[in-house]
Amino acid sequence: MKIICVGRNYVAHAKELNNEIPDEPVLFMKPDSALLRNNDPFYIPEWTNEVHHEIELIVRIKKLGKNIDKKFANRYYSEIGIGIDFTARDLQNALKDKGLPWEKSKAFDFSAVICPEFVPVESLPDRNAIHFRLDINGKTVQEGNSALMIFSIDDIISHVSKYFTLKIGDLIYTGTPAGVGAVKIGDRLEGFLEGQKKFDFLVK
Numbered sequence: 116m117k118i119i120c121v122g123r124n125y126v127a128h129a130k131e132l133n134n135e136i137p138d139e140p141v142l143f144m145k146p147d148s149a150l151l152r153n154n155d156p157f158y159i160p161e162w163t164n165e166v167h168h169e170i171e172l173i174v175r176i177k178k179l180g181k182n183i184d185k186k187f188a189n190r191y192y193s194e195i196g197i198g199i200d201f202t203a204r205d206l207q208n209a210l211k212d213k214g215l216p217w218e219k220s221k222a223f224d225f226s227a228v229i230c231p232e233f234v235p236v237e238s239l240p241d242r243n244a245i246h247f248r249l250d251i252n253g254k255t256v257q258e259g260n261s262a263l264m265i266f267s268i269d270d271i272i273s274h275v276s277k278y279f280t281l282k283i284g285d286l287i288y289t290g291t292p293a294g295v296g297a298v299k300i301g302d303r304l305e306g307f308l309e310g311q312k313k314f315d316f317l318v319k
């Protein structure tokens with residue numbers, strides 16, 4: 116399986132990092148070794164001093180697809196989850212400044228947190244306006260709603276599948292809302308999807 120991530124998919128987040136508003140989805144990937152499951156603790160790697168949290172909605176692909184038309188994109192997933200796209204921002208900025216690929220700062224081991232259980236799309240109050248948030252040590256630090264995405268889930272699936280064949284079990288991290296910031300040892304991260312807690316783990 117592969118993990119496809121969308122960057123800069125919320126206007127307020129693109130602006131907080133002084134990035135332009137993209138006219139097509141900004142894509143990058145993480146390998147399967149990036150997954151952090153089952154509420155396992157996250158260990159800050161020794162080579163970075165600034166790991167940022169990015170809470171994101173995750174789509175799990177359930178059907179093989181290539182060149183998927185946007186109007187059929189909803190047939191390719193039936194479950195939504197949340198997770199974190201951990202980002203070594205200091206390294207990412209250094210690589211961006213040199214015009215180099217971001218991979219090391221984004222795709223490192225355990226940088227892709229995934230909630231233990233996904234929810235069926237039909238159980239959501241509105242599949243086009245999915246609310247999610249991240250609390251750190253009991254305080255809400257990021258809040259998002261998929262209605263505010265620059266590119267909708269269906270747009271993303273259609274765009275991604277032009278370049279990469281989607282396979283059963285592939286995951287798409289759909290971008291983070293504003294409010295990203297550094298985590299520190301001892302932090303407790305709790306993620307909520309429509310008010311229901313979906314992950315809860317510690318930073319070590």
Ligand code: ZN
Binds near residue numbers: 122169171200288290
């Ligand atoms: Zn992200």
